[in-house]
Amino acid sequence: MVVQRRSDTDGATAPEHFLVVFPGYHRSWAAWIAQALERHGHRTTLQRWDPPREVPLEDSLGDLLLSTGRILLVLNDWFFELGPRPAGEWNDVLRGFVAAHADRFAAVNLTNRSLLPATAVLEPASLWGLSEEAAEERLLARLGVDRRRTPRVLPGGVRFPDTRCEIWSEVPRRNPRFTGRDDLLTDLHQRLADAERGNAVCTLLGMSGIGKTQLAAEYAHRFSTDYDLVWWVNSDDRNIQRDRFGELAVDLGLSIGSEPGERIRAVRDCLRRGEPHTNWLIIFDGWDDTAGMDTLLPQGPGHVLITSRNRGWSEHTDILEIPAFLRPESTGYLMRRAPHITAAEADEVAAEFGDVPLPLVQAASWLGESGMEVPEYLRMVRERRLSTVDEPATGDGFPQSSMTSWSILLNRLRVSQPHAIDVLGLCTSFAPGRIPIGLIRAYPQIDLPEELRWMTTDLPAWTRALDTLVNYSVLTRETRGPVGADMGPHQESVHMHRLVHDIVSKLTGEAGRTAHQRVVRSLLAEADPGNPMDSRNWPRYAELLPHLEPSGALESTQPRVQQMVLNCLRYCFRSGEYKSGLDLAQRIRERWSRTMDPLSQLMLDLTYQESNILRASGRFRDAYDLDHGIHQRLLTAGRSAPLAELSVQGNMANSLRHLGRYAEADEVQRQVLDGYTALLGPDEVPTLVSRHNVAVGLRLLGRYQQAYEFDLETLARRENVLRARHISTLNSGSAVTHDLRLLGRYRDALARQEPLVRLHVQVLGPQHPQTLGARTHLAMCRRREGSHQQDVGPYMASLLEQLQQVHGPDHYRTLAFVTNYGNFLREHGDLDQARELIDKAEAGYRSLLGPAHPVATGMLSNTGLVMQAAGERAEALSMFEAALAGLTATLGGDHPWVLGCALNTASGRNFNGRIPEAVELSRDTLRRARHTLGHDHPLTLSGQVALAADLRAAREDEEAGKLEDDGLLALTRSLGAQHPHTISARQRTRPYWDFEPYLG
The missing domain is CATH 1.25.40.10 (Tetratricopeptide repeat domain)
Structure with a gap:
């Protein structure tokens, strides 16, 4: 039904008022529709609509008629589940009440799925799959209004909902079953909009399983038209968090290296300036540790959203506490997922689980998939709870009854889909959060136990098992690559909520755990790039690091796994993750010292790396004591290990220099240089490192000319052996400049350092720690010159x-x-x-x-x-x-x-x-x-x-x-x-x- 309207002087129809009625889920479409109508001279009012189930539908629709003008309903199949209500109730009201007021109602349709038959009375115009221009044309035609020859230009235009913002990455897929939370989302949107520039940071705070991540993801989708950049950062693990946030530099087109700290600083600066995007949204999901936030949290014209369980964020950000579902939200969700249950039954299930979203999701999945009647389901839950005296506690306010619900699900899967239980057991041998499950198909050559070999040989079974776990809301799928790109096995990953991981681990027990952990350890070792010196490999090491502990890799006696563990430690040192490195080194030492000889090569390698990280952290005395203790053991062991002794002595000399014991350090360092020269020759890497360190000691002793001569020779040898662009050669170049400046040859020093800094930037990036050191030398050269x-x-x-x-x-x-x-x-x-x-x-x-x-x-x-x-x-x-x-x-x-x-x-x-x-x-x-x-x-x-x-x-x-x-x-x-x-x-x-x- 199209009603013709009187035209105005522009040849368009006279201005009208439209009440645009929409479920919160389609806020972006409603905003775009309102903008399209206003551009052509009409007035609009947006009305988010979710009528309570206890109010008759005819009354709720009648309230809409109190507005002036026509009512435009934004429809899809979700719209008719508002409440939710039986389809028959909607059909009756459409055929009766809406048909009687057909001149006041109009509709657009956003889905290609069939709607209720009686929807025909609204004659909905389908906008599904259309371009922006075509959608606008069809909208205006349905309402019988003309297109202005010169549409108005409105400030702060809204993007067409089907047009993704310029940068959009790793936001979880939109949950088509997202329920309620409309008031929370509106409150959150208003808080961020009203915040002062540079302080638009809000933390969604709540216990595990309360729905913080789902709320953040829905916010990103629902308000995506407000932003040009939306970036999701998984923050359960600090290394992955830093790596993921730094990856934004690539999408922003910043010309920098791959060192995480360098990328992070460049990204923060870009966001602070608002170039090229002022409307940005960064979401840090699962950020519980506030340490180091000053070096990561961006400021600027955009918005930051954090999800966390840590109340410490209240000292730094605005806080929005996330409560349990409201009861109508709980029952609405349950009835949508399990249409066969009644409102009273949904209310009983919601009360059983305390309206906490995560167990309700699992309960709804169970009821919807199995078709079980609610009385039977609740009987099983309650009887198991009453009869199980040793059921593990979950803590964190999680309803005890949910443990039984999960137990029922796992028992059912053991019968109907045992492969899913295998995959689940494998997942619990990784850390919670992002799990690189695709590794098992990326490395089919690993030696799997017989009962797990199907994972690499039977792709359909693998797919069915994952689909089952996703359908039951145990796992969610994730990808590492860009949307639409071909995804290799390395990039296939799933996400397992921390609380789900904890519950499933407890319920599955130790049966098969050893075999699963052995598989995961082997996968991690296979995925080790083998070269933590190369910053291009750092993202992979950041992904491996959180899984070392749960996989049992720290206790492994397999040489390849042990080497992978040490490489992860080397990564921590090379990438500047000293805090994580010290924690890892201590955990490795605790495990290895139980069974290993403290003078074994692995323990000596561990000591060498730990000493480096201690010194880099400023803990010089601890580093010296560690090396001195090992050196004394080597001297009294009565076995010949000259290279090991030289390595430990070199570290001791390094620590002595930092402790201010310069003469003693010089004596030890010269012994090390003589030893390496005799054993390896003058041009091997350890010898060159020792020669470089002798010059460092001479500089501290004030013997600048001798230091200069040593550094010149080291530089020449490194240029010959390692070539000019090697990181060690660049370091020797800066050492020569330092000597020249201390000798008072300021012009010579400046002439050398300026091109050397440019080379550092080209090879290592402007924010690499060594580049920063070279730039400090340049600053002092300019000052002295x-x-x-x-x-x-x-x-x-x-x-x-x-x-x-x-x-x-x-x-x-x-x-x-x-x-x-x-x-x-x-x-x-x-x-x-x-x-x-x-x-x-x-x-x-x-x-x-x-x-x-x-x-x-x-x-x-x-x-x-x-x-x-x-x-x-x-x-x-x-x-x-x-x-x-x-x-x-x-x-x-x-x-x-x-x-x-x-x-x-x-x-x-x-x-x-x-x-x-x-x-x-x-x-x-x-x-x-x-x-x-x-x-x-x-x-x-x-x-x-x-x-x-x-x-x-x-x-x-x-x-x-x-x-x-x-x-x-x-x-x-x-x-x-x-x-x-x-x-x-x-x-x-x-x-x-x-x-x-x-x-x-």
């Missing part, structure tokens, strides 16, 4: 932010750059921020290293410089004297760090009127600097200019003038007439030395 001062400040500020994101604010590498940036700010007049940064770094080093460590002691000199610049001269001198005394005691009087502290101390004495003491110290400092660093080193020349200033203060003008003139000439010759040091000396500005902390 002197001609880039206007660019250095912003560069250092940006780099500091990135270091904090990668390493955290308290990591020793971050503290080093906090110090360097603080010194720069002090030098350029920002005393308040400089003081804040230097104080923070000094406290951080003191906590990390102890007050007697040379680096912690040297930091006192930087604090003194800030005080002196602020006019606190007496306090500054106290700091300078303490630093000088402490470093002299630990490093000796000729170390460059000591000479720098002496330069500052002489300055402090001068400013405090202690001129003779200043002259005496300046003379001694200049003599020592010439001996240690040479006559033309910048620190030596600064000492010469400082002595001239002290002599002038002591009225020894003739000697002061000669020293000053000679110093100016030397500075001009070595650094240039416009270098800041030369200009300061010319202006008779007192020279100073800022301490640059370095741990090796």
Whole structure:
């Protein structure tokens, strides 16, 4: 029935009002329909409609007639299940009440499935499968309204529902049986819309099985037209979470490497800027551990949705508590899944399971699939519950009766579909969450027990088993590849809810568990890429990592499985996942130490990796104690293991350097180098690593020229053996630059470091930890060289932010750059921020290293410089004297760090009127600097200019003038007439030395 309407001056029909009535499930279609009508000059009102079952349908439809204008019903088969109500009730009302008011009702149809026969009275226009233009044309034709020649342009246009947003990835498939929760979804949408820019973060909080994930998925689908980017991040496991979030960089077209931290920072920056998408939605599903959220949680113009059981999120985000179903939601869901049950029976089942969604899903699946009558079902549940005295408790508020329901299901499957039980048993030997079940078909060559061999030979049986488990809502299917792409076995995965995993594990017991775990271990070993050094393999290792414990891989005695476990540990170290790595190393050690000789090769490899991770985490003493203990065992074991001893000694030397025991470390490291050279030759990788580390030790000892010579030779050998773009060769290049800068050859250092940083970025990416190290060297080269001062400040500020994101604010590498940036700010007049940064770094080093460590002691000199610049001269001198005394005691009087502290101390004495003491110290400092660093080193020349200033203060003008003139000439010759040091000396500005902390 099409009603003709009066035309307006544009040739279109006169404006009308339409009430668009829709189930919440089709909100996106209703919004698009309203927009289409408004573009052509009409008014609309959206009415979400889910009439309660206890209200007669005729009354609910009659209420709609209270509106003005016509009522447009958005129909599909779901619409007629609202309530739900028997089909007969709908047919009666359509034939009677709706037919009597046919001029007020119209409809569109969104499905190609058949609707109720009496729907014909509405003459619904089918929009199913049409393009946007065709759908709009049919909508307008059904309503008898004309298309405007020039449709209105509306702000914030709504996307056509069948057009997916530009980036849409891994959102779970929409649940066609999703029930209720409309008010929660509306509340959530409003909260995110009303939040301040950058703070639109909401956490869906609730116990396991309450429906948080389903709610988040439905939100993504229902409101997809609001967003240009929707990205789903499984967050049960931290490594998978970081890897998955970082993968967004590829879809955003960001030109970066594959290191997770680098990708995450690039993605967060892109989202913060809102380029290219301002309307984005990121969903972190199952994020229970709030640690590290500052480096992952994005900010910007978009929205963030988190599902979690952790109430700690209330301190950081808006919280939306997810309750159990309302009773009408429970009964509505049950009656849709099991149409044969009555409303009263549905109410009884809902009460039995406390309206908790997850057990209701299983109950509805059981009743719908089996066709069992509710009294019989509830009798079985209640009798089993009453007679089972040792039934395991589930905790977390989960109804005890649901355990019996699951038990009934498993017993039925054992009879009707035993293959499904096999697959289920296999799944419980993985960790909950994402399970790479496709591995079993990807590696058919593994040795399966006879009862499981059907999994690799009988594809139909495999498919039927998975389908059965999906149909019963035990598993949900997932894919790793893009939608529509061919999916290989590696990408076939399922998702098993944590609570389902726990329940099924308890109910299936230990029968067959050993065989299943052995299969999973073998699959994980087969899936090991074998090279954790290659960052392209890191996503695979992130996926394997959570399954090591439940599969029993940590207890395995199979060499291939043990190697896979160690490779996962190496991945943790190489990818910077130090927290996960330390936890894994401790769990491996706990298992292996029960049966393995502590000096076996596997235990030595474990110790080597654990020591590396401890040191990278800043736990230098723990790393040393671990290696020292193993070394003592090796010495007393009475067996010859020279390579093992050298490896452990090399780690000990590394730890000793970080602990500030530089001379002792140098002695041990030279022994290691000699040993490797004798056993392996000069060009093997362990020998080259040892040679590199000798230079690190020489640098810490202040023997810069010797370090430079060692590094030059190591660089040449690595370029010959490993080639120029190898990560170790790049590291040697940065070491040479560091030496040149410490030798005062600033221009040479800068000329080398700029192309080296570009090469680091090309090979490793801009946020790789080694690249960040190379960039810190570049920042210091630019600062020391002197001609880039206007660019250095912003560069250092940006780099500091990135270091904090990668390493955290308290990591020793971050503290080093906090110090360097603080010194720069002090030098350029920002005393308040400089003081804040230097104080923070000094406290951080003191906590990390102890007050007697040379680096912690040297930091006192930087604090003194800030005080002196602020006019606190007496306090500054106290700091300078303490630093000088402490470093002299630990490093000796000729170390460059000591000479720098002496330069500052002489300055402090001068400013405090202690001129003779200043002259005496300046003379001694200049003599020592010439001996240690040479006559033309910048620190030596600064000492010469400082002595001239002290002599002038002591009225020894003739000697002061000669020293000053000679110093100016030397500075001009070595650094240039416009270098800041030369200009300061010319202006008779007192020279100073800022301490640059370095741990090796």
